[in-house]
Amino acid sequence: MSKPLIAIVGRPNVGKSHLFNRLARQRIALVEDFEGTTRDRLYQSIEIWGRECLLIDTGGFDSMDKEGYTPAILGSTQLAIDEADLIVFMVDGRDEPTTLDYEIADVLRKTRKPVILAANKIDTLKMKPANHYALRMGTPLPLSAATGFGVAELTENIEELLPPKDKEEEEDGERIRLAIVGRPNVGKSQLTNTLLGFDRSIVSPVPGTTRDAVDTPLDWNGAPLLLIDTAGMRRRSRVKRDETSVEYHMVLRSLRAIDRAHVVVLLLDAGGVTDQDTKIAGYALEAGKPLIIGVNKWDLIEPEGANPEKRTSAQKDYEANLNNYFAFVSYAPVHFLSGEKGWGVQEMIADALNIAPNGMLRITTGQLNDIIRRSIAEHPIPSVKGRPVKFRYATQFAVNPPKIAVFLNQPELLHFSYVRRIENVIRAKFPFRGVPLKIEVRKSNPRDDKDDK
Known part of the structure; x- marks a missing residue:
């Protein structure tokens, strides 16, 4: 099922990236620390009341050159509008609309896509936003991306305006x-x-x-x-x-x-x-x-x-x-x-x-633990300052992509290189060719640790 795309648009310094980060915290992606995987992040998968969506922040492409930056901003905004299913138009709720706000509003009015006008930097109900009705984009929703005030109401509005789940893939x-x-x-x-x-x-x-x-x-x-x-x-x-x-x-x-x-x-x-x-x-x-x-x-x-x-x-x-x-x-x-x-x-x-x-392959828990234990027997997990790292068990808990949880007594001491070794051992035994295999190291039940004493 294709995820709806939500675009956050607006002029520079109105808090687009703050809102992006606030919404993205609902679901943190596990990404390896290699160049090209997380650098210049401008997108994130999030959940809006149980619905998976793709969030796009146009802020990263805003040109801040002293001359001619308005066309570049409007260009990026137009591209976001072309691809988005829903648009969050952010303004600075404390200030009166600027010329650039009006220009972006003019662009948004020409589209038939749903738009939510979000007046940011309004920290409490006592703060009254400036007059943004002049933008003719409907009633502005006061919120503070920095503190979280009003963000829940924003997600409720987004959920109401999301397109219905299509049956495109079923028809395929x-x-x-x-x-x-x-x-x-x-x-x-x-x-x-x-x-x-x-x-x-x-x-x-x-x-x-x-x-x-x-x-x-x-x-x-x-x-x-x-x-x-x-x-x-x-x-x-x-x-x-x-x-x-x-x-x-x-x-x-x-x-x-x-x-x-x-x-x-x-x-x-x-x-x-x-x-x-x-x-x-x-x-x-x-x-x-x-x-x-x-x-x-x-x-x-x-x-x-x-x-x-x-x-x-x-x-x-x-x-x-x-x-x-x-x-x-x-x-x-x-x-x-x-x-x-x-x-x-x-x-x-x-x-x-x-x-x-x-990606749909599922390994039984017995098979998985057998090959990991054999590998550990050949190459034991290194201790850290005399503190042993003990393997308890592993289990596959998801497919597409396959995800495997490895339970240890002290997971924080396991070096990432050994996690990579576990992944390589699993790949050598099972047909995961071409598929990302995600290994999650978790803390085992404390009762298992007591049994060792």
Whole structure:
């Protein structure tokens, strides 16, 4: 089920990021400390009264240049409006509306999407907000993102205005949803056209020429697929040619596609890796989606006909370099291909079909504890300053993505490298290829500790 997208928009310094952090605290994502996974966070999965949503903060892309910053802010706001299901328009409740507030309100009035006007920095009921009725956006909701006053009422209003749960995925039947994501001009549309056998997307060497795409059903060697093509970014007439707008649109489109996908294909340019690439991989990790990394345009580096079953020296060197950027998704298989010429595509899609069900694998508690105990017997958990760390038991408590709880007497003493070792042992025994495996270390029952004395 696709999560509704809630966008927080407004001029700088009205508290958008404060509200973002306040709402995001309802659900804290567990993210490994690698570059590209949490840096420049502009989104978060949250729960609004039991409904999972995706929260977007436009504040991170606000340009604070002394000259010409208004068009950049309005550009980011327009992109958020285009993608959002619901919009929270934040203003400073203590001050009268500014020119920029009026300009953003003019943009919001032209959309048919629900908008909540939130007057921030109103700490108590005794404080009276300024006159924001002049914005003609309805009754302003007083709140304080810093203290939490009025935030509960805001979430109630959001819950009432969320779109009904769609039946889109149910209508897709048994089709495996495959999202092709990546920064602009890495060849997503060319790959999509190769898969479909006809030019469905406009292909150009100029980034930003791809038009908005729609999902496309496809039967691949008898397997029913649904291609979710993010199309990079919109045609240039709809997107300003500044880097912040381009990246912002990439973020929104990628999040949407990853959220709905069963398997994510992150397409890279053989010319090199950028921060945008690692950010998208971080989105897939946090969403818990199976991931494949496809290195496109490899025909520009090596001639056609490279054997996909055997790595060349150039491919080995490139893959070793990828490990420096994508260590946090080391489980993702890497494929070298040419979307234009078609080679390597067959093998990559077949691999995507193979790893799609891996996220639903469930290990019995007996099997799980057996392999972990064997591993600990071979390589005991190191003690810390004479304090032993003892393994009690482990159990899998979730699938898609698979999550495993490991119970110890002193979990705070377990080094992260040993957690990684446990993950590697489990991956070596069970088919979790291409799937993020989340290990949670927890405190065991104190009664178990007494039994050791």
